[in-house]
Amino acid sequence: MDQFLLVLVSGIASGAIYGLMGLGLVIIYRATDVVNFALAALATLGLYVAITFRDGGVAMLLGVVAAIAVTAVVGVIVREVVIRPLGQGQLFSALVVTMGVSLIVESVVDSIWGTQPKTFPSLVEGTVRWGDAALPTQSLVTIGIAAxxxxxxAFLFGRTTLGSAxxxxxxxxxxxxxxxxxxxxxxxxxWALGLALAALAACLYAPRSGLVPTVLAAPLFRAFAGIFLGGLTSMYGAVIGGLTVGVLENIAASYVSAxxxxxxxxxxxxxxxxxxxxGLFGTRTFQRV
Known part of the structure; x- marks a missing residue:
């Protein structure tokens, strides 16, 4: 039972990260009809900014804030410079462009910071006892921050004028x-909100994986699995789909094979x-032919 609790908490923490990334993807897609494959690379850029701040003696929390801000700002610049000129309805062209942006950002990161793995510090250390199980505090904090x-x-979209717009x-x-x-x-x-959520997810994920230029490649594809599972146009679906993917992968890795x-x-x-x-929460669309 204690082992299952550890697997479940770890799975929910992983799923919360995938859910945040998926939520960012869905917000961008619903507002601009762009599937943003550059989201992971831009968030990785934010991670390297955070670690640079930390190495300069700045508190890690401020480094995380800087990572979120830089990712959001660079993302909006990318949207204005290379996505907006494409015009509306260019789904495939925008998809290819974001893939190109992803490769460019990865190359920039390689050139500036190199490809050697780096450690990314946890926001908190230690464990919390639950019966005989020792739950990592970082996982619990990840779940709390993501929630x-x-x-x-949800409040923004449900209760504010901006959300209504x-x-x-x-x-x-x-x-x-x-x-x-x-x-x-x-x-x-x-775009700013979606990329800010991705940067936050990246800062929660990097302490467990280490930092390399392609650190978010796997989480991005699992986030895509989550949003397709939950429904490409559903924000609630992105969250629930991400949580489902996180729990399923941890159960499979622990009880079947990694x-x-x-x-x-x-x-x-x-x-x-x-x-x-x-998807589970998506809306079926019909098109006259």
């Missing part, structure tokens, strides 16, 4: 424009999509 961030996003643009940018909502302003905010955890997760995701192509 707070997700609750803040973002939902309106997600439904129809042209209609929102007619009632005086600036779709471009909302798009910039969505080498089969991704096979188990993606097989389950494919099975769900075969039964329900729009």
């Amino acid at each position: 707070a961030a997700m609750a803040a996003v 973002m939902r309106a643009v997600a439904e129809s940018a042209d209609t929102a424009q007619l009632i005086g909502i600036s779709a471009q302003r909302v798009a910039r905010i969505a 080498s089969f955890r991704d096979t188990f997760v993606f097989s389950f995701t494919i099975l769900v999509l075969l039964i329900r192509p729009q």
Whole structure:
């Protein structure tokens, strides 16, 4: 039982990270119709900024704040410079462009900081006793911070004027424009928010994995599995899908085989999509032909 509790807490912590990244992807996609493959590379850039601040004697918490800010600002610049000129409806072109941006950012990180692995300090150390189980404090903090961030996003979209504007643009940018909502302003905010969530997820993930230029490649694909499982257009689906992926992969790694955890997760995701192509919480769309 104690072993299962450790596996479950670790899985929820992993899932919370995937859920944050997935939430960032969905927010950007709903506002701008862009599947942002550069999200992980930009968040990794933020991680290296944080570690540079730490090496300069700045408190780690301020380094995390700097990572989030830099990731959001650079992301908005990328959107304005290379995504916005493509225009609306260029889903495939934007996808290819974000892949190119990802490779460019990784190359910049390699050039400035090198490819040697670095350690990324935990936000907290130690363990918390629960019966006979010793739960890592970092995992519990990860779950708490992710839950707070997700609750803040839910409040933003559900209870604020800005959230209403973002939902309106997600439904129809042209209609929102007619009632005086600036779709471009909302798009910039969505990119900043989505990338800020990704940077936060990266700072929670890096202490357990170490820091290399491709550190977020695996979490990005698991976040994609989560959003396809939950539904590409559903923010709640992104969170629940990410949590599901995190728990499933940890159970598979602990009770089946570590080498089969991704096979188990993606097989389950494919099975769900075969039964329900729009995902668990996605909306089925119809197109006249």
